[in-house]
Amino acid sequence: MTPHESKSNGASGVRLVSAPARPADLLLQHxxxxxxxxxxxxxxxxxxxxxxxxxxxDSGTLSAxxxxxxxxxxxxxxxxxxxxxxxxxxTPGQEHKEDLETxxxxxxxxxxxxVIAMPNTAPVIDSAPILGALLDAAAREARVPVGxxxxxxxxxxxxxxxxxxxLRALGAAGFTDDGRPVADAGVFRRALQYQRxxxxxxxxxxxxxSLSGKGAMHExxxxxxxxxxxxxxxxxxxxxxxxxxxxxxxxxxxHIQHLSASESVVVIRAAKARGVQVTCEASxxxxxxxxxxxxxxxxxxxxxxxxxxxxxxQALIEGLRDGTIDCIATDHAPHARDxxxxxxxxxxxxxxxxxxxxxxxxxxxxxxxxxPLALVIEKLTSxxxxxxxxxxxxxxxxxxxxxxxDLGAEWVVGESGYESRSENCCFADRTLRGRVLLTLxxxxxxxxxxxxxxxxxxxxxxxxx
Amino acid sequence: MRHLLSIEDLTRDDIERxxxxxxxxEEVSHRDIKKVPALRGRTVLNLFYEASTRTRSSFELAxxxxxxxxxxxxASGSSVEKGESLKDTVLTLVAHSPDAxxxxxxxxxAAALVASWTTAAIVNAGDGKxxxxxxxxxxxxxxxxxxxxxxxRNIWIVGDVAHSRVARSNILAFRKMGAxxxxxGPPTLIPRGIEALGCEVRYELDDLxxxxxxxALRMQHERMDQNFVPSLREYxxxxxxxxxxxxxxxxxxxxxxxxxxxELSGEVVDxxxxxxxxxxxxxxxxxxxxxxxxxxxRASDLRQRPTRPTEPQLA
Numbered sequence: 001m002t003p004h005e006s007k008s009n010g011a012s013g014v015r016l017v018s019a020p021a022r023p024a025d026l027l028l029q030h031x032x033x034x035x036x037x038x039x040x041x042x043x044x045x046x047x048x049x050x051x052x053x054x055x056x057x058d059s060g061t062l063s064a065x066x067x068x069x070x071x072x073x074x075x076x077x078x079x080x081x082x083x084x085x086x087x088x089x090x091t092p093g094q095e096h097k098e099d100l101e102t103x104x105x106x107x108x109x110x111x112x113x114x115v116i117a118m119p120n121t122a123p124v125i126d127s128a129p130i131l132g133a134l135l136d137a138a139a140r141e142a143r144v145p146v147g148x149x150x151x152x153x154x155x156x157x158x159x160x161x162x163x164x165x166x167l168r169a170l171g172a173a174g175f176t177d178d179g180r181p182v183a184d185a186g187v188f189r190r191a192l193q194y195q196r197x198x199x200x201x202x203x204x205x206x207x208x209x210s211l212s213g214k215g216a217m218h219e220x221x222x223x224x225x226x227x228x229x230x231x232x233x234x235x236x237x238x239x240x241x242x243x244x245x246x247x248x249x250x251x252x253x254x255h256i257q258h259l260s261a262s263e264s265v266v267v268i269r270a271a272k273a274r275g276v277q278v279t280c281e282a283s284x285x286x287x288x289x290x291x292x293x294x295x296x297x298x299x300x301x302x303x304x305x306x307x308x309x310x311x312x313x314q315a316l317i318e319g320l321r322d323g324t325i326d327c328i329a330t331d332h333a334p335h336a337r338d339x340x341x342x343x344x345x346x347x348x349x350x351x352x353x354x355x356x357x358x359x360x361x362x363x364x365x366x367x368x369x370x371x372p373l374a375l376v377i378e379k380l381t382s383x384x385x386x387x388x389x390x391x392x393x394x395x396x397x398x399x400x401x402x403x404x405x406d407l408g409a410e411w412v413v414g415e416s417g418y419e420s421r422s423e424n425c426c427f428a429d430r431t432l433r434g435r436v437l438l439t440l441x442x443x444x445x446x447x448x449x450x451x452x453x454x455x456x457x458x459x460x461x462x463x464x465x
Numbered sequence: 466m467r468h469l470l471s472i473e474d475l476t477r478d479d480i481e482r483x484x485x486x487x488x489x490x491e492e493v494s495h496r497d498i499k500k501v502p503a504l505r506g507r508t509v510l511n512l513f514y515e516a517s518t519r520t521r522s523s524f525e526l527a528x529x530x531x532x533x534x535x536x537x538x539x540a541s542g543s544s545v546e547k548g549e550s551l552k553d554t555v556l557t558l559v560a561h562s563p564d565a566x567x568x569x570x571x572x573x574x575a576a577a578l579v580a581s582w583t584t585a586a587i588v589n590a591g592d593g594k595x596x597x598x599x600x601x602x603x604x605x606x607x608x609x610x611x612x613x614x615x616x617x618r619n620i621w622i623v624g625d626v627a628h629s630r631v632a633r634s635n636i637l638a639f640r641k642m643g644a645x646x647x648x649x650g651p652p653t654l655i656p657r658g659i660e661a662l663g664c665e666v667r668y669e670l671d672d673l674x675x676x677x678x679x680x681a682l683r684m685q686h687e688r689m690d691q692n693f694v695p696s697l698r699e700y701x702x703x704x705x706x707x708x709x710x711x712x713x714x715x716x717x718x719x720x721x722x723x724x725x726x727x728e729l730s731g732e733v734v735d736x737x738x739x740x741x742x743x744x745x746x747x748x749x750x751x752x753x754x755x756x757x758x759x760x761x762x763r764a765s766d767l768r769q770r771p772t773r774p775t776e777p778q779l780a
Contacts, residue, residue, distance in 0.1 A: 297577070343593075
């Protein structure tokens with residue numbers, strides 16, 4: 001079998017790669033199918049044949065062809081599977097935190113059908129040989145399609161541009177120095193200009209190092225109380241303002257990563273209004289938690305940008321609602337247990353997020369009626385479209401990128417472990433609602449929850465269980 | 466109380482109970498033989514990741530006056546310099562079964578973290594810029610001796626509040642004891658949001674005469690490199706407590722060590738208003754009371770017998 005290569009929507013040569021997997025033959029019965037883009041919202045039967053959605057019909061009207069599995073989806077929801085433009089798979093060089101296999105297993109368990117990996121690895125993904133080796137590795141190990149965003153600057157040093165055209169030709173999903181800003185405006189401007197040659201959105205971690213200093217959490221009341229140096233909101237918003245102005249001037253496309261501050265929402269809203277080609281993302285943790293949740297100095301809640309104030313959180317929610325924020329991205333950032341079992345100020349930044357993204361947002365924002373379910377699904381499925389890549393859809397003829405969810409199921413985060421190699425999840429020990437039961441990615445079953453009852457119909461037509 | 470991690474955790478009752486016991490221990494300090502068998506057979510481990518002379522020796526003396534065995538572990542010259550993690554160091558030391566660990570680190574929350582790794586009682590002797598609860602307790606003890614009650618008193622804390630764990634613990638402790646607290650210092654050294662601790666913020670000493678107590682903080686030389694103040698000279702011009710600024714009825718405190726000529730002028734350090742050596746003396750009895758509290762607990766209510774505790778351990 002040849003490795004799977006997903007077709008991207010028109011972009012030149014971007015590669016989303018996963019290991020070979022058997023295309024699914026599957027009948028999903030009585031599922032509540034919801035696809036905000038097509039307007040589909042009702043109980044249906046849905047047939048997947050050879051990895052492709054072949055039929056969508058009224059509930060109870062389809063029967064499984066020989067050899068196909070039947071899933072009774074009564075009372076369960078089916079969404080287009082989620083996509084994440086921002087994850088850290090820690091490969092190469094930090095495989096003790098995560099590797100392509102464990103990271104994509106976590107993605108599949110969270111309902112994701114494709115993810116984009118960041119380049120802050122050791123060595124940094126900043127040259128064609130490294131990118132090529134990773135694409136080859138993904139073709140052996142990845143459970144769901146993975147794309148890679150190489151660095152904007154060599155070694156993430158913010159000084160010299162990488163060979164972006166060559167990287168793009170090899171399949172780069174875009175470029176980013178994530179983890180760091182491109183602090184030098186002149187260097188950043190050259191990257192924007194170079195985009196005219198090579199294409200590829202520049203995804204930006206926005207932070208002014210001179211304002212962040214040695215900060216370890218949001219600068220506010222809680223940091224004052226704890227005596228922990230703060231990272232002010234303006235460390236983010238000032239650089240976003242600079243980069244929007246430069247992107248406007250160079251007529252370039254940028255994507256702002258992990259928005260955290262209300263000031264940043266204001267800046268991007270204004271930039272979009274004047275036609276700047278800027279998109280942005282917010283993470284489940286910034287949408288559901290604040291610096292109050294850091295009072296106990298739990299290192300799993302230390303991330304960059306930090307959890308900010310309630311006012312900031314409300315501004316992010318409003319940004320999702322009015323379209324300023326285009327997608328939800330996890331910034332899944334695994335760290336080994338011993339790296340996080342240190343005093344807060346010493347701990348590395350980052351939380352895992354792929355396995356909890358949907359449930360956390362569903363529990364904290366949809367259940368209380370703050371955001372409609374359809375909006376959340378749209379934001380969880382739009383992140384790769386912003387890079388001119390995959391937009392999963394529930395429609396006949398589409399590859400099966402689907403997630404089956406039990407919205408009523410309660411579960412305790414971490415209680416039965418994680419698929420990720422790391423366990424630094426900021427939602428650990430919380431009881432969440434909404435459990436992913438089954439994920440199909442690029443036409444193949446990538447994850448099934450252990451207790452999910454599937455009945456397989458043999459070729460003779462007999463049920464095997 | 467199992468641990469003493471922060472003033473934030475304490476109620477006014479907790480503070481009064483500990484300080485009433487400290488008052489009872491004062492008597493021991495005046496004996497010829499300054500030792501009681503209250504903690505005989507117990508082991509107290511001093512684990513200091515930062516340089517400290519007075520706090521460490523004060524804890525050591527407190528433990529010895531209660532007849533505990535004391536082990537001092539300083540981070541320099543130890544396996545810490547070879548890259549051992551805090552957790553591995555603590556687990557190694559815990560293998561010696563200490564009953565209490567007194568810990569100072571440059572990191573906020575480290576004492577609480579250590580408490581989650583061991584069954585020993587943990588006493589926070591300073592965690593980063595977060596808290597220094599025994600300093601606050603000894604300061605309240607000193608003021609209770611000097612002024613009686615803190616209720617309604619006006620206390621000004623002057624200097625580098627941003628980098629001071631003493632400031633944080635003392636704001637909380639003074640507030641819990643009913644005092645009004647004002648912090649005053651250069652705007653660059655007053656953290657955003659500090660009002661949430663229940664204090665007022667001023668940037669000038671003009672109204673210092675309102676204060677019953679002036680608490681000056683140590684101005685650290687390394688702050689100069691980071692542009693927090695243009696010069697020590699300018700800092701002293703605006704914030705030094707000197708004979709001109711300090712009124713005759715005001716009590717002057719400082720956690721030590723003093724930079725004479727910077728935050729305090731020499732004349733006020735040597736003035737009768739300064740209670741700096743009294744603070745040091747309070748340190749020993751308050752730390753005796755804290756070790757007693759976390760190791761023996763509040764078996765008897767000393768407030769009913771404030772003058773002379775009579776439990777057998779103190780005989």
